[in-house]
Every structure is written in C-alpha cells, then in structure tokens.
Amino acid sequence: MECAKCGRELKDEKSRQRGYGPVCWKKIQKAKEEQQHESTEDEIRFEKGRN
Template structure:
C-alpha cells in the first residue's frame, strides 16, 4: 500500500471499488482516469478558445 496522505476506496467518476494502489492514489480507475484527463484537456481548450475570441484573435 502507498504512503499517500489520502487513498480513495472508490473511483471519483464511476464510484466502483478501486483495486490497485496507483488507482487509489489517483482517486480514479485506469479507464476513468484517462476519460478524466480528456475532459480536463477539452475544458482547458474551450477556455483558451473563448479567451482568444474575447481578445479578437480567433
């Protein structure tokens, strides 16, 4: 088991039980972590697009 200050027992996205130490540290299972990263990247891209549009660049 890891020495992380916070280990999660359930996935923060789908609420399934997390089985391995790395997933418990991240708070997401392997598949949900990938989806989470994609969602974060998409949201960041959209924020950047809006900022560029407001600045008249886009």
C-alpha cells in the same frame, strides 16, 4: 476503496492514490484538456476578430 466517479473497486495502487479508476481518470484528464482548449479557442476567435 472505490472510484469516486463510478464506484467500482480500485485494485491497483495508482488508482487508489488518485481515487479514480484508470478509465475514469482518463475521462477526467480529457475533460480538463477540453476545458483548456475551449478557452484557447475563445482566445483564437478573439484574435481572428481583430483581423
């Protein structure tokens, strides 16, 4: 089994279940968080614009 992102071999069970190596998994999680932050910042900007 290989990492779906970088193609490196996954050696531990958790990584195999996720389909990503620990480094790529962290990057994916962070990217998801940043996407959520983006929408939150837009909402904040909208709130400020009303004041």
